Amino acid sequence: DFGVWPARGRRTGDSALLGRALRAWTDRGWRGRRSVEPGEPAAGGPGTWQPGARLLFADDVDGHAVVLLRDGVHLVRYSEPLHGGTPELTVARTEDADVTTAAAVVVARSPRSVRLLLAPWVAAAAVRDLREPSAGPRAVGRDGNGVTEPVAVAAPGGPCHDVPAVQLRSSSRIAEDHAFLLADLGGLVPAHLTYMPAPRPGVRPRPPREATGEAGLRGWAATACRLAGLHGRGVRSVNHWVFAAQPLPEGAGTAAWVCARADTWRGTGDVEYLFVAPGGTDAKVVGRGRDTAQCSRFGQNALAHTEWRAPSGAPYLLAAASRAVTRLDVTAPVRSTADGRFLAVAVPGGRPAEVTGRLPDGTRIDSPLSPDGP
Known part of the structure; x- marks a missing residue:
């Protein structure tokens, strides 16, 4: 985690710069520009810092003097222009960061790129486009202190043509052949992207795995554009869980049902339920949940539904659930029951649907809120 990072950079001995950075963090009367990520108090002073702050980095980056500080709960970036201007302080919660979520910190940002300070255990860095899973990663250079060259990021609010992600590989001293993906979501620390494949009969479900394999990259290709909606929300990790793979009517192939769960540094989590048609390049949002345990280890039962048109043009109501669900019931716009x-x-097209599921003990499982819900 960040606790084992050494202090790096050519200005770690600049006591005047470090003093200004610490005052910006601790003094409520500081007059610079303060940016506080979700979950943190809006002002400086007690509550946004803990005694015993440690220096992680101090150096000049892209025309700014940049200082990174950490106190065990928070990570802070202080940045002041080298030739006059308003200094800026950004505070983020990074409690319990691990080998992946403490692998990189944004030290400089422009509208279309960031520079990252990589953890000392990162052996290799590359960037890849999540929308193009077959395209290989491109190596990213870094200087002797671990600061990367500018790395492309997705432009929030614009068309989703490409979705860059950083692929890092940790040193073999940490974990053998451990590669993982990080995506910039506008915060100090990029979000860790993981993947869970569709369940297989007789195979126990596994925890989220790294999304660097072929199946994980293919899965993220259809859902990567949904990351834009998570910008600026203090997201720690996003897991792409394929909770069902459903054969479609009229021999139209197999659709994937995905629950994408975004966990925040505050401990809360939001989910989106996604439907990916065969050969689809974009996922359809069919439901969502806010501040929920759904699709986590504390909420492992998932159910979603959507209207789908077959190649013949006929409308169908489709529903799918995770492996523990044993029955599905439809009460609108038609009445129907399916075992499994x-x-x-x-169904008649364009009408609201009501679908519920049942577990073996009779417990009811409801479909999530529609994407147009609150």
Whole structure:
């Protein structure tokens, strides 16, 4: 974690600069520009810092003097222009960061790129486009202190043509052949991207795994554009869970049902339920949940539904659930029941649907809120 980072940079001995950075963090009366990520108090002073702050980095980056400080709960970036201007302080919560979530920190940002300070255990760095899973990663250079060259980031609010992600590989002293993906979501620390494949009969489910394999990259290709909605929300990690793979009517192939869960540094989590048609390059949002345990280890039962048109043009209500669900019931716009965890029934198009599921003990599982809900 950040606790084992050494102090790096050519200005670690600049006591005047370090003093200004510490005052910006601790003094409520400081007059610079303060940016506080979600979950942190809006002002400086007690509550935004803990005694015993440690220096992680101090150097000049892209025309600014940059200082990184850490106190065990928070990570702080202080930045002041070298030739006059308003200094800026950014405070983020990074409690319990691990080998992946403490692997990189944004030390400089422009509208289309960032420079990252990489952890000392990172052996190799590259950037890849999540929308193009077959394209190989491109190596990213870094200086002797671990600061990378400018790395492209997605432009929030614009068309989703490409979604850059950083692929890092840790040293073999930390974990053998451990590669992982990070995506910039506008915060101090990039978010860790993980993947869980569709369940296989007789195989126990596994925890989220790294998304650097072929299946993980293919899965993220269809859902990567959804990351834009997570910018500026203090996201720690995003897991892409394929909770069902459903054969479609009329021999139209197999669709994937995904629950994308974004966990924040505050401990809360939001989810989006996504439907990915065969060969689809973009996921359809069919439900969501806010501040929920859904699709986590504390909420392992998932159910979602959507209307889908077959190649013939006929509308169908499709529903799918995770492996523990044993029955699905539809009460609108038609009435239907299916044993198991998949349902496909012809319906009049364009009408709201009501679908529930049942576990073996009779516990009811509800579909999530529609994407147009609160």
